[in-house]
Amino acid sequence: MTLPPRSLYAPALVGAALASTAASLARVPALWSLAGLVVILPLIGLVARWSPVRSGSLAAALGIVAAGLWPAPLVRDDGASWLEAFGAAAFWALPGLAAAAVGAHLRRNASRTRRAVRDAQRDQQLELARDLHDFVAHDVSAMVVQAQAARFVAGTDPQQAVRALERIEAAGLSALASLDRTVHALREAGGGPAPAPAPGLTELEWLVGRFEGRTVALEADQEVLAGLSREADTAAYRVAVEALTNVRRHAPGADTVRVTVRRSRQPDRIELAVTNSPPPATPRTSFSRRRSAGDGGGTGLAGLRERVEAAGGTFAAGPTGAATGGWRVSAVFPARATSPG
Structure with a gap:
């Protein structure tokens, strides 16, 4: 098993530093020590960039000491004082410190880049999770409601059961389309083609039309619908989807549901509102409420906010x-x- 080159940087630097220090103390010609400095300085930068912090710090410190000691034979031969020798060592240690600083800077930038990539991946995962919750959960809840209705009317009104099955089919196709958008988004993250745009309020009438079994009133001015940005349009549609899903799950049998898109009382603001009447207090409603209380993950409204x-x-x-x-x-x-104009 071969070791990756990065794992050899610190041992190589320690060996070069010890050899250079020994050569300086043994009065080897300064030219050889200077040649060793040419090897030590790049190794200091590589160690600061790639090696583990603990072993890399020790190796870099030895390399900086070796860089400062290489002119020791010259200083001794000139009869310099201890103060002059210390000044020479500090001066020649500066390139080693600079190499360590460059390596540490590159290491810090790489760490920031990895952190940014992880954050972007987490945001994308959360976005996909919200897509699945906002759209697929809506369609699945519709399928459950229609299946319950079909079960109750199958014996007495087969025609109504057939209609319920047709609505289940439509909801299933819509759920598959939502999953398809999610798959396209994953492919785009891997370099594939861009996914289809997310639905907006132009599909609100279709969404409300599928919400059968109770009185649903839609009040939306087309001019008002066109007054939202793409981001706000998509967010508003998701609010409508989640709100209608919650009506199915938490208020089954509610007599009326009202969806309105209108100018807000605040200036230059547009409001989307979904309001439902109280559900009838029946044993079946209570059973559905108990089921839905444990079904949700508790993140729908928080994600919408x-x-x-x-x-x-x-x-x-x-x-x-x-x-x-x-x-x-x-x-x-x-x-x-x-x-204007």
């Missing part, structure tokens, strides 16, 4: 004030500036 704030908006979620427990999720984004 981060995404909305990253797009320059504000996020809020909480009860509507009704004693029976309605809920409202809203996100307010800055309107995109439009050029």
